[in-house]
Amino acid sequence: MTTRRQWLKSAIAAGAGLPLSLSLVEQLMAAPVSRAERLHGIEPILNGKLVRLGSNENPYGPSEKARKAIIESIVEGNRYAHDVARQLRDAIAKKEGIAPEYVLMGCGSSELLCLTGMSVGLEGGAVLSAYPTFRLLMDYATKFNARWDKVDLDANMVHNLEAMASAVKSDTKVIFVVNPNNPTGTILDSVKLKNFCIEMAKKATVFVDEAYVEFLDQPEKHTMIGLVKEGHNVIVSRTFSKVYGLAGLRIGYLIGQPDTLKKMADRQVWGNNNQAGLAAAKASLEDQEFIQMTRKKNAEARDYFCKYLDSKKWFYGKSHANVVLLPAPKDGKTILEETEKRGFQIRVWDYQDKEWCRVSIGTLDEMKAFTKAFDQIVA
Numbered sequence: 001m002t003t004r005r006q007w008l009k010s011a012i013a014a015g016a017g018l019p020l021s022l023s024l025v026e027q028l029m030a031a032p033v034s035r036a037e038r039l040h041g042i043e044p045i046l047n048g049k050l051v052r053l054g055s056n057e058n059p060y061g062p063s064e065k066a067r068k069a070i071i072e073s074i075v076e077g078n079r080y081a082h083d084v085a086r087q088l089r090d091a092i093a094k095k096e097g098i099a100p101e102y103v104l105m106g107c108g109s110s111e112l113l114c115l116t117g118m119s120v121g122l123e124g125g126a127v128l129s130a131y132p133t134f135r136l137l138m139d140y141a142t143k144f145n146a147r148w149d150k151v152d153l154d155a156n157m158v159h160n161l162e163a164m165a166s167a168v169k170s171d172t173k174v175i176f177v178v179n180p181n182n183p184t185g186t187i188l189d190s191v192k193l194k195n196f197c198i199e200m201a202k203k204a205t206v207f208v209d210e211a212y213v214e215f216l217d218q219p220e221k222h223t224m225i226g227l228v229k230e231g232h233n234v235i236v237s238r239t240f241s242k243v244y245g246l247a248g249l250r251i252g253y254l255i256g257q258p259d260t261l262k263k264m265a266d267r268q269v270w271g272n273n274n275q276a277g278l279a280a281a282k283a284s285l286e287d288q289e290f291i292q293m294t295r296k297k298n299a300e301a302r303d304y305f306c307k308y309l310d311s312k313k314w315f316y317g318k319s320h321a322n323v324v325l326l327p328a329p330k331d332g333k334t335i336l337e338e339t340e341k342r343g344f345q346i347r348v349w350d351y352q353d354k355e356w357c358r359v360s361i362g363t364l365d366e367m368k369a370f371t372k373a374f375d376q377i378v379a
């Protein structure tokens with residue numbers, strides 16, 4: 001494992017004509033989030049050989065409609081996809097009841113999170129977020145010399161909005177909220193979040209990452225897109241990677257004030273879209289049947305896994321998405337080694353001087369097999 005990791009590092013560094021131990025090299029591989037992952041490594045190379053409970057993907061995608069659309073899009077593979085990107089942007093705007101200028105398309109929502117983080121750094125200032133949460137925006141902000149202010153989750157592993165409000169400083173440029181959160185799947189009360197956004201948007205841009213919102217029974221009750229429409233300084237990010245099952249096809253978007261999005265668009269990489277991904281996303285946008293199926297199957301598999309955790313009397317945050325975070329019942333490095341030996345990939349996080357296992361929800365069969373393997377590991 002270590003050898004392969006070192007080889008990969010050397011190969012990338014040699015190809016780029018750069019010395020080893022550069023952060024660029026680390027950036028090109030999935031970033032470890034804990035001591036255990038740094039010791040053990042998280043190898044994208046092994047992905048094909050393991051049951052993937054490490055990236056919060058959708059095991060049922062792409063949908064039939066998306067597959068058909070991808071195949072049909074092949075004939076357009078020789079053409080730049082700007083028109084199709086515009087069509088998808090218009091379809092999203094129509095669905096949300098806003099003008100197209102309120103929508104910015106990206107190469108996955110990751111591109112847009114990176115751009116936002118980079119902008120905080122370039123313009124000078126700080127970003128405030130809960131911790132643990134999806135850290136890409138903050139990682140980019142800090143790469144570009146911004147400060148990252150973190151506020152621990154509350155005892156139920158939910159964003160602590162009161163503590164976050166108190167942590168806003170005069171140079172806070174972006175307040176980042178993930179709802180439902182990754183790595184916990186926990187959600188905020190929608191009225192509380194709405195009030196928080198309205199108040200905080202007077203001081204900084206509030207960025208609400210809704211990558212998992214479609215896993216909720218009533219996403220329309222939880223989304224903060226309404227605040228954008230009302231003119232607040234709020235940005236919402238969405239992705240086709242999760243409920244829509246298109247993570248490898250890289251389509252995401254922001255909903256925000258047109259002037260804010262325009263500034264971001266100026267810093268985007270040109271040609272960040274692709275025919276197959278756009279075609280799949282267009283075909284998936286209104287595919288309620290597939291969304292409902294994913295939601296239902298995910299809930300069944302998640303309930304099974306949570307019942308297993310309950311039977312062990314283990315603490316975990318109440319997940320409403322396709323991921324659960326629980327305190328590691330054993331040393332994190334051993335857990336990574338032993339789960340991998342048994343054919344599963346999960347993640348280990350560090351938080352409050354403890355190690356935590358982040359387990360994505362796979363199919364019911366995968367969760368049954370995983371709990372059997374986990375029983376052996378913790379025995």
Ligand SMILES: Cc1ncc(COP(=O)(O)O)c(C=O)c1O
Pocket residue numbers: 055056107108109110111134178181182209211212238239240241247250251252
């Ligand atoms: C909260 C959250 N936001 C954004 C992303 C990035 O998704 P993508 O770039 O595939 O849209 C992820 C991926 O796991 C995530 O968990």
